[in-house]
Amino acid sequence: MTGNIGGLPPFLTLVGQPVTVELKNDLAITGVLVSVDQFLNIKLDNIKVVDEERYPHMLAVKNCFIRGSVVRYVQLPAPSVDTALLQDAARRERQQPATGARK
């Protein structure tokens, strides 16, 4: 198969929804999800920093690209996620681990 796509599918269904990304440096950003890739790098549009703009240097920033490794949490809109389906997807993933062999 095309390698481990594990954490990606739920994000694919969320493209276009507003999400809040909390980073490991405690910065939390709300924005509309534009794209996600296999490393869970995230692109957001129309971002707004969450906490009282303690980070004034972000005032002028409209869109951003966030490297996946610095993300701590991603808060998703609850009605957009089907948890039972997600559990099933995880079970399948466990049963058929995608072959880690890829160029």
Place this chain on the structure above:
Amino acid sequence: MSDFFGFNTVMPGRQGGRIALNLEEQQELDRQVQKYALETGEDFEIYDYGETYDNLADDLEETRDDLNDETFGTDFDFAKNTHQVAPALKKEEELYIKQSDHSDLGGNGGFAVHDPVFGQGTFALSRPAGFGGNQPSLEEIEAQLSRTAGAQPHMQMQQERKMMSLEEVEAALMNINGGRPIHSEAMIAEQQAKQARLEQRRAERQAKQADIAKHNGLMTQSDKDFINRIQISQLVTDDPYADDFYCQVYTALRNRHLQQMGIPGNMMDPEGNQGDSRRRGGNGRTEQRMQQQVQRIVSDAKRNPKRTNVTVEGALGKIAVNSVLNPRQLLQVSKRGSYTESSGPNSPKPPSPGPVSTKSHTVLGWIENVYTYVLALEQKRRQQPPPPRMGEEEIAGEAIRRWNEEYGVLARKMWNELRITVPIGIVHPHPFISILNYSKGKKVIPRVLRHLLPEQTLTLLTMLVANFESLNVCKSEVYADVQGNQEIELFMNTIVPPLLGFVSEAPFRIVVGLLALFIERNNMIWVARSKPGLAFLTLFLSRAEILKQGQGNYPIPEDREVNQWNELYHRLFNQLQTHFSALFMPKATMAEDVHVWRFLAAMAVGATVDQQHVLVTEVREQVLENVIAAQTTRMSPEKAAQRIGNVNLFLHALGLDASQVSVPSM
């Protein structure tokens, strides 16, 4: 090439070396020149075509070639060598041109690459540095004209033409302004300024293009294909369900919902990471090709798997190769030593009849196995072979048979995993009940039921009924606890509805049998104090009533069966007697008690007059309380109506109504 920017390039006859251009033709010529000038932004007036010959040719060294043969040898093939070096020369030239574009362009269109006269990539070798691309060609034109015109009359004509051109410029400007008469110089200057700005912008754009074009042609087509293949291989999958399960099913479900609500949801295809889904038709072929490429890549990768551990010869130990697919472990979790039974995640354990430890992990393991089978069954369902078309029944029949077999095998395995057929009494609680005690287990039941045969469902129900009181949701103290409430709700939402459906279709004797089992094996008082217990009781009672009155799909039961039923009913009633009022929760908990009223109604329907009397006496307090509360205290009209409705559930079954209740005056 008889048309050269509108110029008539037919060589005029040599009539004393003078071009026979009358005024009209001259004006036409000038007009063409002006038009060309306006298009390209050239300003002709600065050119003085009178003295373009620079006499440099006079300084050419034409002599001293005598020793050529000795220097170069007689058999030096100039042409061939030039031919060999030509491409390099050309490339050098282009680079030179591109570089020289950075130097002063002077406001003229400095398109380095595209020469309108000679086409792309050709330059006159004698091109002076720093000039825009246009001028040499213009010079060429003028040179040609001057050559055909001859020398002297040439100069005269130039001057004439110059004056003409001034008039022509003015005329052109007038045309731009819509025929207004000549206006002040300021306006002309403004026009020129506007033009200059346009030219500047065009120059910038072209400079940018040239900048980008500087790096054209670095990759070959095969290079680009290679990169494309790698990128696409990340997106294209062999079996969309395997890798992209969540997306596929989620979008399918959502589309089904949307279609039910009338909104078109046609975006079935999983959109790639860029969210780009271009014309599907045109991409069909490319997708096929990509699929083939991907399959090739995948099979190659399968043959030579990249190892996650690299062991160099002679080194001590392995080197872990980290990648996206094999990330470094952040946490080190140590496995505990011994379980009484180790359950591997992929190998379901066979049910053993002996004393089975019901440690939580074991039960959870069973539940996960059930999930595995359920998922497999659902997947199988999706891959159900289509019904055979005419004439293909042989082949299709084979496929269908095979599918049925596989489906049956899976279904049987799932059934075994549920531990329903384990005999009662060996282990307490019964394994199936243990499964049901977990919310995961409850959630899987509706999905399981879809794949069970009716008799299996009946067995399941029987087992459940037989061991009902050991369910954790059956403990009445659970009401106070939030989590317990959740479990109860879950039970009511997941297990009761499908079984309700089943019982609603069941014949009379089955219902009788189930109720008998229920009463025999369980402490009714205990069971009745729980919501699930009441739900089941209500279920049985109401179904029996319907059947007795012949309203079900079955004929009216025989007397013998009805007698059996009545006997059961009396037993139940006697057991619950004096406990009816206790069924209600203490008001302090503010719990919903509509299910109690429903149960009471079900009881009342099947009761004799005496029994009804007993019922009314016992719950009298509750009824009064509700009615009074609805009528006197200040509560919202909906709540009041609800209370009255609840009470009426019961009262109507007795043939009474809440309005008949006389409120004892305080």
